[in-house]
Amino acid sequence: MDGQRRDANVGEEARVVAKVGSIESEIASQPACWRRAAKLAADVARTLPAGGERVAVAGCGTSWFMAQSYACAREQSGHGETDAFAASEMPLRRRYDRVLVLSRSGTTTEVLQLLDHFDGKVPTVAITASAGSPVVSAADEAIVLDFADEESVVQTRFATTELALLLTHLGHGIGPAAEATERLLAEALPAELMAARQFTFLGTGWTCGLANEAALKLREAAGMWTEAYPAMEYRHGPAAVTGPGSVVWLFGTAPDGLADEITAAGGVAWQSGGDPLAELVRVQLLAAAVARARGLDPDRPRNLARSVILTPARPGSSP
Ligand code: F1P
Numbered sequence: 506m507d508g509q510r511r512d513a514n515v516g517e518e519a520r521v522v523a524k525v526g527s528i529e530s531e532i533a534s535q536p537a538c539w540r541r542a543a544k545l546a547a548d549v550a551r552t553l554p555a556g557g558e559r560v561a562v563a564g565c566g567t568s569w570f571m572a573q574s575y576a577c578a579r580e581q582s583g584h585g586e587t588d589a590f591a592a593s594e595m596p597l598r599r600r601y602d603r604v605l606v607l608s609r610s611g612t613t614t615e616v617l618q619l620l621d622h623f624d625g626k627v628p629t630v631a632i633t634a635s636a637g638s639p640v641v642s643a644a645d646e647a648i649v650l651d652f653a654d655e656e657s658v659v660q661t662r663f664a665t666t667e668l669a670l671l672l673t674h675l676g677h678g679i680g681p682a683a684e685a686t687e688r689l690l691a692e693a694l695p696a697e698l699m700a701a702r703q704f705t706f707l708g709t710g711w712t713c714g715l716a717n718e719a720a721l722k723l724r725e726a727a728g729m730w731t732e733a734y735p736a737m738e739y740r741h742g743p744a745a746v747t748g749p750g751s752v753v754w755l756f757g758t759a760p761d762g763l764a765d766e767i768t769a770a771g772g773v774a775w776q777s778g779g780d781p782l783a784e785l786v787r788v789q790l791l792a793a794a795v796a797r798a799r800g801l802d803p804d805r806p807r808n809l810a811r812s813v814i815l816t817p818a819r820p821g822s823s824p
Contacts, residue, residue, distance in 0.1 A: 527656035527804045528726070532789045533690055535662045536683035538653045539669035539782075543680075545650075546673035552630055552646045553674045554603050557585045561599070563592040564607035565615055565813065567660040567718055572607055574714030575671045581710055582675050589714070592616045604629045609654070609663045610812030611638020620644055632667045657804040658811050659726050661789045664718065665782060685783035690790075697773050698791055699798065702750035704729065705743055706788075707736040712756035712781045719754065719788040726792035726803035736760055747772040754788070756781045 546553075554560045560579070562572035569591045576589035590596075592606065592615035604627050608616045611633035620643040623629050631644035634654035641647040653666035669679045704723055708716030713735050720733035734743050737760055739753070744766065747753060751772035755763070764774035777784060796803035 528659060528661060528789075528793045531655050531657055531662045532786060532793065535665055535786060536686045536690075538662050538666040539679045539683050539686075541652060542650065542666045542670040543673040543678075546670055549648050549670070550674060552648055553671070554579070554585070554587075554605065554630075558602035559585060559600070560587045560603050560605060561590060561595060561601045562587065562605045562607065563590045563595050563616065563619055565592050565613050567664045567721060568607040568609065568613075568616075570714045570718035570721065571664050571668045571671075572605075572714070573717065574668055574711045577714065578672060578677070578711040579675055582677075584675055592619050595619060597622055601627055603627065606631045606640065606644065607667060608632075608638075608640050608812075609634045609660055611635045611640040612812045612814055614813065614815040616640060617643055632670070634663050658809050659722065659792075659803060659806060661722075661786075665785065668782070679782075682780045682782040685780035686786045689779070689783050689787055694787075694791055694794055698752060698775065699794065700750075701752040701773070702730070703746065703752070704731045705739070705747065705751065705753045706731065706733040706756065707739055707753065707759075708733070708756040708781075709736050709758070715781050715785050716754075716756050719756075719785055722785075722788055722792040723795065725806050725809060727795040727799060727801060728806070729792075729795065736763070739763065740766075744770065754784075756784055 562576050564572045572589040576587040579585065579587040604623050606616050606619060606629065608631065617639055620629055620640065629644045631640040631647045633640050633647060633649060634651055636649045636651060650663065650666055653663045655661065655663050673679055704720065706716035706719045716733040720731035723729040723731045732743060736755065747767055747770040749771040752775050753767045753772050755774065755776040759776055764776060767774040793803040
């Protein structure tokens, strides 16, 4: 198959041919993974937070940003108060009815420490890609999305698939996002995005988490200078970095007049108005393409591992 590989992880309906490496294959398989997750949502409904529960969602890196999107979508659609935390920063004294943790690897130290803390105190649920991972035994209940697991160190489809599951559980149909993504996968990446030197991603509501994830993707895979903010925060400082070679990427509707200000500063205001999840996929494709154009391997970026496992400090070592 000459450098091409068949993706066997997501079932017949999701088979795609990779053009270059794992990440491109995994990115392209997302619509199929989302539809599969949407079908699964009814089967796992009783494991996921019930309406009215006060919920905390925690994770690290990409998983934290998916937690942010879900928390906002859940609260805004009237299902109950929902907070998202980096697993290392969750306040341990607050009262929650359920704690949900997200971890593709199921081995991330900070997530396991949280589950250990809440053991026997609060019902816990983990969503992971790996049935044999420590989070499955550490949480009271677990949902295993092994069909969306990935070879690439950089997360793409696992993260969006768990979000698709959670959004479906909230009553949001994933079909339009999947269709928009299929159309987008057939498009070429715009030259002005490939040529940019700096990206600022802006979101509102549940797309703030997507903006954070978009910025992380370009940092992780391509080592790029990226930032992310709630859209209304852009004028409170972040505007200072916009200039020639900047792209300010707006998920959702731009605040009045912002696109003109970005253009006047010499930047590109990128606002497709398309489905936010499909736009995140465009960023993933861009991250892989920019990495390869720079001679980097987007599947195995420097200084990154599939999961972060911290070794305990030795007694007597300095703080
Ligand atoms: C979390 C995470 C990823 C990151 C890198 C290291 O992993 O921080 O977001 O991209 O791969 O691990 P997990 O807890 O979801 O496995």
